[in-house]
Amino acid sequence: QVQLQQPGAELVRPGASVKLSCKASGYSFTSYWMNWVKQRPGQGLEWIGMIHPSDSETRLNQKFKDKATLTVDKSSSTAYMQLSSPTSEDSAVYYCASMITGFDYWGQGTTLTVSS
Amino acid sequence: DIVLTQSPASLAVSLGQRATISCRASESVDSYGNSFMHWYQQKPGQPPKLLIYRASNLESGIPARFSGSGSRTDFTLTINPVEADDVATYYCQQSNEDPYTFGGGTKLEIK
Numbered sequence: 457q458v459q460l461q462q463p464g465a466e467l468v469r470p471g472a473s474v475k476l477s478c479k480a481s482g483y484s485f486t487s488y489w490m491n492w493v494k495q496r497p498g499q500g501l502e503w504i505g506m507i508h509p510s511d512s513e514t515r516l517n518q519k520f521k522d523k524a525t526l527t528v529d530k531s532s533s534t535a536y537m538q539l540s541s542p543t544s545e546d547s548a549v550y551y552c553a554s555m556i557t558g559f560d561y562w563g564q565g566t567t568l569t570v571s572s
Numbered sequence: 573d574i575v576l577t578q579s580p581a582s583l584a585v586s587l588g589q590r591a592t593i594s595c596r597a598s599e600s601v602d603s604y605g606n607s608f609m610h611w612y613q614q615k616p617g618q619p620p621k622l623l624i625y626r627a628s629n630l631e632s633g634i635p636a637r638f639s640g641s642g643s644r645t646d647f648t649l650t651i652n653p654v655e656a657d658d659v660a661t662y663y664c665q666q667s668n669e670d671p672y673t674f675g676g677g678t679k680l681e682i683k
């Protein structure tokens with residue numbers, strides 16, 4: 457079955473970059489866009505951007521253009537999102553989601569805590 | 573950016589009754605004969621789950637109690653009849669235009 461595996465939690469110090477991972481299995485990883493979504497505690501959903509694993513074409517929400525970098529490793533079917541210079545505003549749950557029709561499959565999310 | 577306005581922000585419905593959630597887009601989300609509007613259910617501590625894609629298509633494994641309708645700028649998610657397991661927050665989302673955007677959410681409770 458389709459699975460998107462994400463680490464449950466990450467802790468990062470303010471200003472140090474962090475790279476979140478999303479390992480896909482159970483479907484053709486290179487066939488569908490992989491999306492990243494942010495959710496702050498008690499808040500709604502915010503689309504960060506997406507990457508197509510076949511050629512690494514990327515579309516970023518301009519709000520995150522200086523914050524997020526999306527990459528993939530086709531050999532391990534893993535998508536990554538690097539967040540630069542994190543602040544407390546970046547503390548949130550980050551989901552990866554593959555898009556076939558809508559966002560059909562979601563990871564369980566990584567809770568990122570930015571704290572010294 | 574396309575702004576999605578959901579209403580109501582919360583609603584309480586009796587078991588067995590109908591729940592209706594509205595999503596209005598600031599501009600049309602239709603292209604190539606399709607409405608790129610989707611609906612998700614999110615329960616606390618869980619990722620969102622796709623219920624309806626392209627306005628009216630029921631995702632595999634989702635009960636037929638859920639249905640979607642609408643086009644261009646006005647969309648509706650209906651749950652009929654409501655069951656206890658439907659307590660959750662519901663989001664609409666458009667994928668017609670980058671950046672993709674979500675509505676603010678509607679919290680469903682049982683009366």
